[in-house]
Amino acid sequence: MDDKTLSELRELVDEVMYAPTKKDAQRPLRHLEFVASGLKGTIDPYLSGKLSEVIVYAKEASGRVNNKTHWMSCVEQCWYVFENGVKR
DSSP states (O other): OOHHHHHHHHHHHHHHHTOSSHHHHHHHHHHHHHHHHHHTTTSOHHHHHHHHHHHHHHHHHSSSOTTHHHHHHHHHHHHHHHHHHHHO
């Protein structure tokens, strides 16, 4: 995966995670899910699963939620595994 795609994914994850409301997160979330679905056949299934986890956790962290730092930590942990896996 090229750096541009990886960077785009991370920007979308951040946009979803830091959205002030769940409603504000919907547009970047749809775009993130679209980009991720296009990658499914091109990356290792384990890494595809990690990316799916990143998306779920980012969605959970969006808006004003309890345990926001917990969900953001989950995003960071899964992103670390995903990013290092696709950079090999």
